[in-house]
Amino acid sequence: MAQKTVLRKPRGFIDVYKHKPGAEKDRTHYCPGCGHGILHKLIAEALEDFDLVEKSIVISPVGCSVFAYYYFDTGNLQVAHGRAPAVASAVSRANPDSVVISYQGDGDLAAIGGNNILQAANRGENMVVFFVNNAIYGMTGGQMAPTTLEGQKTTTTPYGRNIRTDGYPIQMCELINQLTAPVYIARTSLHDMPNIRKTRAAVRKGIQNAMNRKGFSFVEVLSMCPSGWKMDAVQSQNWIKENMIPRFPLDTYRDNSDQPYTVERPVPIMDPEEVRKILGFGSLKTANLRQNPDAVLRKVALRVSGFGGQGIMSTGIALANVGMEYGYNVSWLPSYGPEMRGGTANCSVKVQEETIGAAECTEPNMVIAMNQPSLEKFEKILVPDGVLMYNSTLIDIEPTRKDIKVYPVPITGMADELGDTRVQSMVSVGAFAAVTGMFDPGEIKSLMPVLFAGKSDKVMKLNEDAVQMGYDYVKDNFS
Amino acid sequence: MPRKLMKGNYAAVYGAALAGCQAYYGYPITPASEIAESAAAIFPKLGRTFLQAESEVAAINMVYGAAGCGQRVMTGSSGPGISLKQEGLSYCAGSALPCVVVDIMRGGPGLGNIGPEQGDYNQVVKGGGHGNYKNIVLAPNSAQEMCDLTMLAFELADKYRNPVFVLTDGVIGQMMEAVELPEPVSEFPDKSEWAVRGTADSRHLINSIYLDHDDLEWWNEELARKYALVQKNEVRVEEYRMDDAVIAAIAYGSVSRVLRSAVDLARDRGVKLGMFRPVTLFPFPNEQVLALPDRGIKGILTVEMSNGQLVNDVNLALRGKMISDLHSRMGGNVPSALEIVEKVSELYGV
Numbered sequence A: 001m002a003q004k005t006v007l008r009k010p011r012g013f014i015d016v017y018k019h020k021p022g023a024e025k026d027r028t029h030y031c032p033g034c035g036h037g038i039l040h041k042l043i044a045e046a047l048e049d050f051d052l053v054e055k056s057i058v059i060s061p062v063g064c065s066v067f068a069y070y071y072f073d074t075g076n077l078q079v080a081h082g083r084a085p086a087v088a089s090a091v092s093r094a095n096p097d098s099v100v101i102s103y104q105g106d107g108d109l110a111a112i113g114g115n116n117i118l119q120a121a122n123r124g125e126n127m128v129v130f131f132v133n134n135a136i137y138g139m140t141g142g143q144m145a146p147t148t149l150e151g152q153k154t155t156t157t158p159y160g161r162n163i164r165t166d167g168y169p170i171q172m173c174e175l176i177n178q179l180t181a182p183v184y185i186a187r188t189s190l191h192d193m194p195n196i197r198k199t200r201a202a203v204r205k206g207i208q209n210a211m212n213r214k215g216f217s218f219v220e221v222l223s224m225c226p227s228g229w230k231m232d233a234v235q236s237q238n239w240i241k242e243n244m245i246p247r248f249p250l251d252t253y254r255d256n257s258d259q260p261y262t263v264e265r266p267v268p269i270m271d272p273e274e275v276r277k278i279l280g281f282g283s284l285k286t287a288n289l290r291q292n293p294d295a296v297l298r299k300v301a302l303r304v305s306g307f308g309g310q311g312i313m314s315t316g317i318a319l320a321n322v323g324m325e326y327g328y329n330v331s332w333l334p335s336y337g338p339e340m341r342g343g344t345a346n347c348s349v350k351v352q353e354e355t356i357g358a359a360e361c362t363e364p365n366m367v368i369a370m371n372q373p374s375l376e377k378f379e380k381i382l383v384p385d386g387v388l389m390y391n392s393t394l395i396d397i398e399p400t401r402k403d404i405k406v407y408p409v410p411i412t413g414m415a416d417e418l419g420d421t422r423v424q425s426m427v428s429v430g431a432f433a434a435v436t437g438m439f440d441p442g443e444i445k446s447l448m449p450v451l452f453a454g455k456s457d458k459v460m461k462l463n464e465d466a467v468q469m470g471y472d473y474v475k476d477n478f479s
Numbered sequence B: 001m002p003r004k005l006m007k008g009n010y011a012a013v014y015g016a017a018l019a020g021c022q023a024y025y026g027y028p029i030t031p032a033s034e035i036a037e038s039a040a041a042i043f044p045k046l047g048r049t050f051l052q053a054e055s056e057v058a059a060i061n062m063v064y065g066a067a068g069c070g071q072r073v074m075t076g077s078s079g080p081g082i083s084l085k086q087e088g089l090s091y092c093a094g095s096a097l098p099c100v101v102v103d104i105m106r107g108g109p110g111l112g113n114i115g116p117e118q119g120d121y122n123q124v125v126k127g128g129g130h131g132n133y134k135n136i137v138l139a140p141n142s143a144q145e146m147c148d149l150t151m152l153a154f155e156l157a158d159k160y161r162n163p164v165f166v167l168t169d170g171v172i173g174q175m176m177e178a179v180e181l182p183e184p185v186s187e188f189p190d191k192s193e194w195a196v197r198g199t200a201d202s203r204h205l206i207n208s209i210y211l212d213h214d215d216l217e218w219w220n221e222e223l224a225r226k227y228a229l230v231q232k233n234e235v236r237v238e239e240y241r242m243d244d245a246v247i248a249a250i251a252y253g254s255v256s257r258v259l260r261s262a263v264d265l266a267r268d269r270g271v272k273l274g275m276f277r278p279v280t281l282f283p284f285p286n287e288q289v290l291a292l293p294d295r296g297i298k299g300i301l302t303v304e305m306s307n308g309q310l311v312n313d314v315n316l317a318l319r320g321k322m323i324s325d326l327h328s329r330m331g332g333n334v335p336s337a338l339e340i341v342e343k344v345s346e347l348y349g350v
């Protein structure tokens, strides 16, 4: 009786290639003798054998395998040139239980996406990468790839690749083997049956690693491109054996598949009650506007300025916080970037009942100058009748303007007296409260848990003392 | 309502967290870095993903991946980084993937500087990548709106399956204000029709390739229909003292805050200036701008921290009925209320 052979596609493939346009929905778009089709089949078989078809997600790159999604009966994402490892990283994190396959050519992976593959490998992303090294850009018609061999003619190396101008063929396995995180790194070839069998084993190992959350596996496959190389199928196989393998040795460069480590990913907390708790809704207060009828300033447009390290920013933030707790509208705007590095820093603070327009105080009605350059700079832009408070510990010149109110306060000196220069900020806040009459020191002190959240009682007490000291100084000296 | 003092950049991340954003992918850049930093601080506590990508190119492609899996996902950057994201954004739009991008604009072109500017208007509002697509663009002008409009951005992104930008500048990103935290979103749209989840039922295809010319033309027309719908439904504006205004000044983002001060200052001087502020830049408030001359407005001044990018849209909307003047500051310089009022007086003799 004649033997009957039943041929069928592995279940990893879609039965009828419905995404493929045109009439031929039963065959691939690859050229005869191309390696892509063989590798696709090895992957599809493995997915079937490990029962992973439904759990897998294939990332189709840009290159001849751009249409990998025609074939695999998995979840599919087609992505930008070279970015498959970046996309796959997020896909794997979004679906930690899935098997994520990044399928890429040499132009895609080693040229335009060179950094993306290294970084994904270095993060140990849970994915398997199949890297088709055919030493050429197949899809765009046979241009040089990073893996093109020395002397190899392509459409963009018509005289042969010159290593002096084009560099050397990049050996990706060797490169990735410099990184600590990857679990499995191997190079195989598709040029004959024994090597296809070895490729099959490597494909299966990579897929199993992804399934078992072992992390990052990298399988480089030397693959025929008869069209790009302008050879027939048999010549192409021989060309791999004779020319590619000497440059790209076939080997398992690393196999830590047995390591006990598995990739863990967090479970997002989406429950509104939990979210509110974690974001700290519980500790927030509802403020009602409280006003002191004796306030000198009712609408504060303040500049705080001084050296970096004098607590300029924190003085402003503390005042904005206090204003907010009193029910005012507040804004705080820092000078940011290089300006801060130059030594002086300043910020704008607004505290007012009305909606705040511009946050920057271009015409402040109050200035706190912590050093001399600040006094010189900001005295000029104070509005007439504005308030200038300056740090008399460090500033020994007198303000020149006569149409403003001046409060010399030894801010640094008082902080030092308390034993910690860092409390200058709260000395300033206390002095501000006394000068403006907007807040009283007791209420500022009650806000310490807001202003110094997470700090020790000792720190809070010290800062309470600073507030009182600044407040008392102004009250005692300028009433 | 309970309030918290925070930077605009932080507020955007709070908004994202409250909107159920499950992943943040980004790369640091001043003045947007606090977005990445606050996401790094907040997201892990919520079991959400934070990853510092190797570049903005990687970040937007991670966003593509997460969005393709049905997650609410966000990235943030500033000019140079937004330039790098353009290819990925085009892929997101082409594959109809919802995502949120925050752009805290800085001075350009090139490395420019880190001062506030609005020079990204064209590359964000016009859909700066290749192909026929648009981003929906929201333009907050306060820390509160950084939170609220980021939440809205997620809603619109899902509603229209399109990238949504939260576009503002260094001033709004860096300034601190009181923010009332809204309630966390508890109901999310069903994406099972298209999102890839690594399950039997979710073996969908995320893709922007249409080899057949007719197919791709159809898809482009579909996108155009979507954008027409967005234009019809989603325009948002804010006005201040426009009721009796004779001169209208138009600005968005931090400039609109200065404008509010300028309006008050002008009114103190007896000049009837009003503020017209587009909150959405795409969709642009074309009809509302076109109606200005009929509301007794005799002069329109567009104020922007760019070289006439916004005023182009204002003038397109005006269809020649009136021509808006331009007051432009650049390089990190912020216009002051006084200079705006003086410009108004000089231009319109009021």
Ligand SMILES: Cc1ncc(C[n+]2csc(CCOP(=O)(O)OP(=O)(O)O)c2C)c(N)n1
Binding pocket: A062, A063, A064, A065, A081, A104, A105, A106, A107, A108, A109, A132, A134, A136, A137, A138, A139, A140, A145
């Ligand atoms: C950003 C971008 N640059 C260039 C291209 C054009 N392009 C398409 S495929 C390709 C080369 C692909 O070569 P490779 O990754 O080796 O895949 P192969 O076709 O050889 O399998 C290029 C340059 C593109 N699609 N996108």
Ligand code: SF4
Binding pocket: A029, A030, A031, A033, A034, A035, A036, A064, A134, A138, A139, A224, A225, A226, A227, A228
């Ligand atoms: S061009 Fe080369 S890589 Fe592409 S399908 Fe043909 S043989 Fe395969």
Ligand SMILES: [Mg+2]
Binding pocket: A063, A105, A106, A107, A132, A133, A134, A135, A136, A137, A138, A145
């Ligand atoms: Mg190739």
